Each structure stands twice: as C-alpha cells, then as structure tokens.
Amino acid sequence: MTKCKGCGVTLQNIDENGIGYSEKLTNKLCERCFKIIHYNYHDEGKYINNIDICNGINQRDAFNFFMCDIFSLNKSTIELYEKIHDPKIFVLTKADIIPINISYEKLVSRIKNSYNLDNVILCSIKNNVGLDDIRHLINEHKNVLFCGPTSSGKSSLINFLFDYELTTSVYKNTTQEFITLETDGVTLVDAPGFICDVITNKSRLIVPKTMIINKEYELVIGDVVVSFDREVHITLFFPKVIEIITRKKRENLANCLEIKSYQDMTIKNIGFIYFKNECKVYIDNIDDIFIRDSVVGGS
Ligand SMILES: Nc1nc2c(ncn2[C@@H]2O[C@H](COP(=O)(O)OP(=O)(O)O)[C@@H](O)[C@H]2O)c(=O)[nH]1
C-alpha cells in the first residue's frame, strides 16, 4: 500500500471522490494534497475524532511535542495535553505573530503558572526561536512525535527541521493520518491535528488594539457579538483579517460571563480580548469562548 507523502493517507485509484484518490498509485501525492499545494484548494478531508488521535499518540510511546499557537491556548486544549502520556513538552508555536511589546519570558512564565506546566518552549520557524531546544530534545530522545490542535504548525516544523515536503496549509485538517518518517537514526511522527474551530490566515502578526467601550455599545468580532456591564478598557489581540466593529447596542445578549482582572477571553481560536479590570461580559453564543489567566498582562 502506497501512502501519500503529503498527508499520510493510503493512495487509491478507484473512487475519484474518495480520500487518497490518485490517478496513478506511483504518484507521490494524493489528488487532494496536489490541489492544496498547487491551487490553494480547500476541503476538510476526513474527520478523525480527538479521542482516536489521543489513543494513536499514546500507543506510539514516543517523546511528544504538543504544539499549540496562542489562539488555541485554552482549557480544552490543555485537557488534551493532559491526556497525552509523558514524556512530553508543551510548545507554543508562531512566536513571530506575538506583538513585540510582549516579553517572551513573561509570556512563558504566565503560561507555566496558569496551566501548571513544568516546561514550555516558545518556537517560531519564521524567526528561528526555540528551534535549538527542539533539536536538542529530538537528538536526545530519537523517537519523537508532533501533536496538537490542527494548524498549529506541526508539519511546517518537521519540513523546516528535516527538509521534508509534508503538506501544510492555512486550512484545518491538512494532515490526515499519522505519518512516520525516518531520518539520521531519528523516528519522527507527524500526528493529525486535534479538531478545533480555526480560521484561516491566523498566522499573521497580531496587532494589539486598545479600546474603551461604553456600555451602550457592543463589539462585533467576525460573527461574535459582545457587550459589557460598564465602560471597559480592553485590548484586542486578533489578526488583521478579522473584521471588528463597534455599534450601538441592539439587544440584550443571552449569556453573561464574569471576568476578573488580568484575564483573557479567547474567542473561537481566532483571537482574544485582554481585560485589565473585572467586568461582566454579555455574549450571544458562549460555545468556543474560554476565559484564561492572561498570557499578555498582569503580574
Ligand atoms: N507565522 C507563523 N506561521 C506558521 C509557523 N509555523 C507554521 N505556520 C503556519 O501555520 C499554518 C498551519 O501550518 P501546518 O504546518 O499545516 O499546521 P499543522 O496542521 O499543525 O500541521 C500554515 O499556514 C503555516 O505556514 C510559524 O512559526 N510562524
């Protein structure tokens, strides 16, 4: 059985609309990967549930790099991290998108404290951050696996470090199966990403935007609407692609969340709002909203 070198699925030449279709079984890539690479094509591929992914990771008995970007850092992601067996390390990816006024050192120490993590590596393949630490761990353990939420940069890191051509994209679920690679006495496994609601193009520099919002107004962030019980001074951390507007409050929103000082509210893995002071937040839909101790402000 030949596997696609880009996403790991078994190639087949029978069902043109099925996963792994390739006209010739001798091709390196399935048609889906070929289209992602050459035509910026997008389909979500097959669905793999998070429990099966966790089991697949734990069966492999490797040293696990759990990779996550600043948008996907929330309680539910940490719960997945906790399900992964030791030895493992938490890696916060895409350091280059973090605004320059935020100290890397403080960011790492806040993440460690908030989620009770012994060690966190901050990394970026664009700015060459943290890569020596990762190389060191790979050489020490020899049998390593890269896992974490979809689109956190797992396949890109493997390509960068080892000159492979795994398929990477701005869309979710690019890697479809566990892919095992052998190189220089090291076994590397690229895991399919944990499913979460991500937007595309979130890998660009975050430009923080500080705003004062009167309680008569509401914020519209993409398709999420938020308002507050008082005047708030907040900082928004979203990639530029997300449209954010303020408008006169239209209606009372359904759900209320209590925010304490120095907390972030993450929204659907697309960005987050930093609150320096406590307040109540009204929101239309609380699915995919997480409150965390702030990673950008506070002590
Ligand atoms: N800014 C930035 N983007 C990155 C970095 N690493 C990966 N990406 C982008 O993140 C997106 C998802 O990457 P991919 O490797 O497919 O993620 P995977 O699903 O975890 O394998 C792609 O658009 C990559 O270009 C990084 O260090 N910095």
Ligand SMILES: [Mg+2]
């Ligand atoms: Mg991948």
